[in-house]
Amino acid sequence: MIIKSDSYERDTSFISAHHQPAIVMDLAISRGVDSHLLLRGTQLFLDDMLTGHKNISPAQFITMLSNCNQLLKADDTSFLFGQRILPGFYGPASQVLNHSLNLRQALIHLCDFHALLTPLMTPRYFENDSHFFVYWLDSCGAGQHRTLLAEAYTTAVVAMTNWLSQEKLPWRFNFTHAQPRYIEQYWVNLNEDVAFNQQLNMMSIPLEYLTKVWPKNAPIGLKMAELGSKIQLNELGFKQSFLDSLYEYLRQNIQHNLQLESVAEAFGMSPASLKRKLLKHNTHFQEQLDLARKHVALYLYQIKGFKHNEVADYLRFNDINNFRRAFKRWTGFPPGQLMLTSCF
Amino acid sequence: MQNKLNSAFTIKSCLAFLSIFGLYLYLATGDIKAWGIIKWLDVIAEAGTTILALFWLILLLRSRPAGRVTLLLSLGLCCFVFSWWMDFLDEFIKIPADVFWDNWLESLPIPAGLVLLTLGIFHWHKEELAISAQMAKRERVFREHRLFDGLIPLGGADYLREQVKMALKEANFLNQPFSLVAVDLNDFSHINHTYGHQEGDQVLQSITQLLLLNLREQDLLCRLAGDRFVAVLPNTSVSQAETIANELKLAIENLAYKTAKQGLRIHLKASAAVTAGVQEDANSLIKKLNTNLGAVKKRPVLV
Numbered sequence: 001m002i003i004k005s006d007s008y009e010r011d012t013s014f015i016s017a018h019h020q021p022a023i024v025m026d027l028a029i030s031r032g033v034d035s036h037l038l039l040r041g042t043q044l045f046l047d048d049m050l051t052g053h054k055n056i057s058p059a060q061f062i063t064m065l066s067n068c069n070q071l072l073k074a075d076d077t078s079f080l081f082g083q084r085i086l087p088g089f090y091g092p093a094s095q096v097l098n099h100s101l102n103l104r105q106a107l108i109h110l111c112d113f114h115a116l117l118t119p120l121m122t123p124r125y126f127e128n129d130s131h132f133f134v135y136w137l138d139s140c141g142a143g144q145h146r147t148l149l150a151e152a153y154t155t156a157v158v159a160m161t162n163w164l165s166q167e168k169l170p171w172r173f174n175f176t177h178a179q180p181r182y183i184e185q186y187w188v189n190l191n192e193d194v195a196f197n198q199q200l201n202m203m204s205i206p207l208e209y210l211t212k213v214w215p216k217n218a219p220i221g222l223k224m225a226e227l228g229s230k231i232q233l234n235e236l237g238f239k240q241s242f243l244d245s246l247y248e249y250l251r252q253n254i255q256h257n258l259q260l261e262s263v264a265e266a267f268g269m270s271p272a273s274l275k276r277k278l279l280k281h282n283t284h285f286q287e288q289l290d291l292a293r294k295h296v297a298l299y300l301y302q303i304k305g306f307k308h309n310e311v312a313d314y315l316r317f318n319d320i321n322n323f324r325r326a327f328k329r330w331t332g333f334p335p336g337q338l339m340l341t342s343c344f
Numbered sequence: 345m346q347n348k349l350n351s352a353f354t355i356k357s358c359l360a361f362l363s364i365f366g367l368y369l370y371l372a373t374g375d376i377k378a379w380g381i382i383k384w385l386d387v388i389a390e391a392g393t394t395i396l397a398l399f400w401l402i403l404l405l406r407s408r409p410a411g412r413v414t415l416l417l418s419l420g421l422c423c424f425v426f427s428w429w430m431d432f433l434d435e436f437i438k439i440p441a442d443v444f445w446d447n448w449l450e451s452l453p454i455p456a457g458l459v460l461l462t463l464g465i466f467h468w469h470k471e472e473l474a475i476s477a478q479m480a481k482r483e484r485v486f487r488e489h490r491l492f493d494g495l496i497p498l499g500g501a502d503y504l505r506e507q508v509k510m511a512l513k514e515a516n517f518l519n520q521p522f523s524l525v526a527v528d529l530n531d532f533s534h535i536n537h538t539y540g541h542q543e544g545d546q547v548l549q550s551i552t553q554l555l556l557l558n559l560r561e562q563d564l565l566c567r568l569a570g571d572r573f574v575a576v577l578p579n580t581s582v583s584q585a586e587t588i589a590n591e592l593k594l595a596i597e598n599l600a601y602k603t604a605k606q607g608l609r610i611h612l613k614a615s616a617a618v619t620a621g622v623q624e625d626a627n628s629l630i631k632k633l634n635t636n637l638g639a640v641k642k643r644p645v646l647v
Contacts, residue, residue, distance in 0.1 A: 030542060031495065074493075075501070076569060083533065084541065163537060168641070184501045187634045188528075188570040 007242045008115065010059045010140045010281055014236055015119050016090070017044075017054040021061055023084045024068050025049065033071045040067055058120055058140035058241075065152075066145050075182035078148045079189040082155025086110075086117065087164070092228025093117055099222035103161060103169070104210040107134055110157070113229050114139075115239050118156070121149050122244050128303050132210050135202035139241040141281030147177045150201040155189050157203065164214050171205050174198035199298060199331055243281055243288070250292035255316055260285045294330035301335070308335055351415065352405040359401075359422045366430050366449060373446075374439040382435060390432040397425045413471055416464030423457025481556050484510075484564045484576075495545060496552050496567050501630075504566035504574055508626040511576050515621055522621040523585035524629065525575045526637045527555065527592050530613040532571040539603055539610070546604055547612070551596060558595045559588075574633065582620045589616035615640045 008014055015021065028038045035046050042060040056064075069077045087097035093116040100106035111123050111134075122139040125132065134157065142149050154173060161169050172193040173186075179196040186194045233239045240248075249266065250258060263285070264274040278284050293315055300306040300314060312323035327335045401421040408414040430449045439446045482498055484507060493500045499507070508524070515522040529535075529551065536544040548571060555565055555573055564576040575592075577585050596614040603610060617637035621629065 026541075030545070074495075079570070080541075083536065159533060163533060182501060182569070184569045184572075184630070184634070187638075188568065188572045192635055192638050 006238045007240055007245045008058070008119075008140075008236075008238050009242045009277070011057045013055040013057045013060075014115075015056050015058065015061050017049045017056050018052050019088065019090050020085050020119075021049065021056055021064055024061075024064050024081060027077070027080055027084070028068045028071060031072050031074075033068070037071055038064060038067050042067075062120060062140070062142055062145055062149075065148060069148055075180075076185050076189070078151035079155045079185050082152040083159045083189070085152070086156040086160035088117070090116060092225045092232060095221060095225035096229055097160060098164070098216060099218040099225055100164070100214060101217045101219070101222070102211050102214055103165060103205070104132070105222075106161065106164065106214075107132070107157075109226075109229075110134075112239075113233070115236065115241075116229065116232060118153050119241075121153050122240065123153070123157075126299070126303065127207065129207075131204045131206055133202055133204045135200045137244070137247060139243050141243070141283060143282040146201075147175075147180070150175060150177070151185075154201070154203055158190055164216055165209075165212065166215055169205060169209055171203050174200055174202045174204075176201050199294070242277065243283070246288055247292055250289060251296060254292060254296050255314065257316070258289055290330050293326070297327060297330070297335075311335075351410045352418075355405065355415075355418050355422065359425060362422075362426055363429050366426070367433060369449075370430075370433050370437045370439065370446070373443055374434075374437040377436055377438050387432070387435045390428060390435060394425060394428040394432055397421060397428060401425060413464055413467045416460050416467065420457045420459075420461030420464055423453035423460065427451070427453040427457070480561065481559050481563055481565055493567050496548055498552060498573075499564075499566040501566070501568050504568060504576070505626050505630065507564055507566065507576050508621070508629055511578055512621060512623065512626065512629075514578065516623065518579075520579045521581045523577045523580045523582055524619050524621060524633050525577060525585055525589045525592065525616060526568070526618075526633045527573045527575070527589070527596070527614050527616045528637055528641065529571040529596070530615055530641075535610060539608075543603055543605075547601060547610065550599070550601055551612070554595055554599055555592060558592055568630075568634075572634075572637070574630070582618055585618045585620075589618050592616060 025035060025038060029035060039046065039049070042056070042063045044054075044056060044060060044064075048054045065078075065081070068081070086094075088094040093113045096109045096113060097106050097117070100109060107123075107125060110117055111125055114122055120140055120142060121136045123134050123136055125134050127133060136150055136153055138146055138149075154175075158169070158171055161171075168191075170193070171191065172195075173190055174195050176198055177196060183194075246263070246267075249263065260274060261271050264271040267274065269277075275285070278288065297311050297315060300311045306314070308323070309320055312320050315323065317323035317326065324334055327333075401418060404414065404418055404421065408417075427450055430446075434446065434450070483503075486506075488503065488506075492498070492503065511522050514520075529547075532544065532547075535547055548567075551571075551573070552565070552567070555575070559565060559575055560577075562578050566574050566576070568574045575588075577588065580588070593614050593616050596612050599612060601610045601612055602608065615637060617633060617640050619629065619633040619636055624632075
């Protein structure tokens with residue numbers, strides 16, 4: 001069966017210039033940055049941006065953000081941008097967030113409509129018996145700008161959920177990058193519960209906050225907004241990025257023998273095309289496969305409570321030592337040690 | 345602004361005119377040297393000094409507001425540029441031995457330039473003292489413009505870290521206590537949501553002025569991040585610091601802040617926390633202060 005590749009890529013122009021890119025421009029201009037410098041390297045012109053119907057690609061948007069970060073020379077650019085983007089003013093998708101009944105609904109909607117709300121990174125969720133987790137995956141090959149995006153989107157969710165719930169929610173944060181020099185930005189914009197050098201860019205919250213009814217909820221408005229958002233996604237013709245589709249396929253088939261050739265066939269393209277597409281997104285097949293296997297292994301260990309040999313069996317490793325070596329390559333730690341430090 | 349552009353323009357055009365006039369004089373009286381006898385090492389050295397002096401002049405005119413100090417400094421530099429330019433020209437043009445004024449054109453501007461530059465630097469020194477007085481409570485002992493916050497005229501977190509390090513050493517040396525106070529606005533994001541981010545920036549700028557007014561001469565105020573400010577209080581015990589923290593909180597609550605557009609009153613409230621400057625490293629001290637503030641903010645507010 002061929003997976004229909006209805007997904008967006010790094011160079012698909014679908015992000016409305018007058019939505020989140022306009023927020024970057026406003027931020028930069030309010031700090032005295034020349035808008036031409038901000039658009040350097042994007043092949044965009046200010047006049048295009050202001051027409052109200054210009055679409056830009058993830059690659060162009062990332063370049064804009066990176067320019068903004070460099071030009072402002074401040075430590076809080078990603079956080080300021082994050083504070084301003086959600087729930088936003090992007091039509092029905094923003095209304096969905098505004099009208100959500102509670103935190104759970106809002107987070108699930110955020111994941112469902114992330115192509116409209118957080119196009120540069122993909123939020124995914126899971127839960128155990130005490131906590132709800134949201135983790136972020138690179139959806140367009142952000143490369144060196146991953147830290148910037150993780151900071152921005154994490155701040156966005158915190159600012160939005162605090163605003164809509166009208167209380168300061170006790171989020172906890174994990175980041176994959178090392179602790180930056182400007183740690184105080186995390187304290188002020190997120191909170192003090194931050195850990196670095198972790199396995200995932202992830203935020204978690206105790207389950208009891210998930211079902212508290214939000215003061216701004218509106219069931220009828222929510223229904224209409226959900227419908228509107230679905231129509232919007234249908235018009236775009238996709239709801240996730242190519243890297244998202246690949247990640248999902250890999251996780252669903254993680255127990256099969258996954259090779260570049262067979263995966264390319266499943267996506268209806270030649271191995272060379274798949275390689276090229278991955279290269280365009282600053283990654284390669286083995287990296288994506290390792291990422292999927294790492295995430296499955298961590299999930300089995302920490303949520304399902306599997307033992308070493310059970311995880312190794314699940315991932316079709318014949319030899320437990322091979323599995324230990326592979327796990328160390330994925331995470332930087334041997335399985336036992338990581339369980340002690342507990343990354344969730 | 346207009347004035348600044350005009351005076352810079354006048355100075356530059358006078359210099360250009362004089363330089364061309366010098367070139368013309370030399371060409372009129374002297375002969376161009378043969379290619380073989382030009383000393384290229386001298387040419388490079390003299391061209392280099394002229395270009396550098398010109399570079400100083402341009403930086404000066406672009407960065408400084410117009411005024412007496414700028415005028416003196418730039419006229420001084422003009423003398424140098426002119427003298428070195430003439431020096432450069434005589435590498436290419438041979439002036440007959442009976443001409444006496446060519447040496448004047450090269451040598452006279454230097455002492456004149458030195459006098460002008462000295463006068464300029466003297467007044468600049470006075471100006472710096474006046475500016476430093478204005479910067480009181482915003483900087484102590486050392487200045488590092490790269491550590492200053494872009495939005496708010498205060499030092500940022502890096503400046504604070506350096507200052508806390510110094511304060512720790514100083515307190516240890518003098519055997520005095522010192523304290524840190526953190527002040528954080530409550531529900532600052534609501535202001536941004538309700539009145540827009542520009543208004544939020546305005547609030548932060550007003551709060552900065554207010555906090556500065558309420559601090560003592562020896563204190564230092566920095567902006568940690570976002571709406572969180574930290575004051576370094578030298579020679580202050582924790583109980584004194586708590587009094588000051590309370591005063592800062594009250595000052596913010598009593599500020600009748602009005603929005604820029606509609607003139608609506610925004611009621612501001614703040615939380616504050618204090619920590620003693622005990623012998624730890626600066627980073628953990630700032631972290632402890634933040635943890636204290638976090639604990640204060642989590643406490644339920646009794647309305």
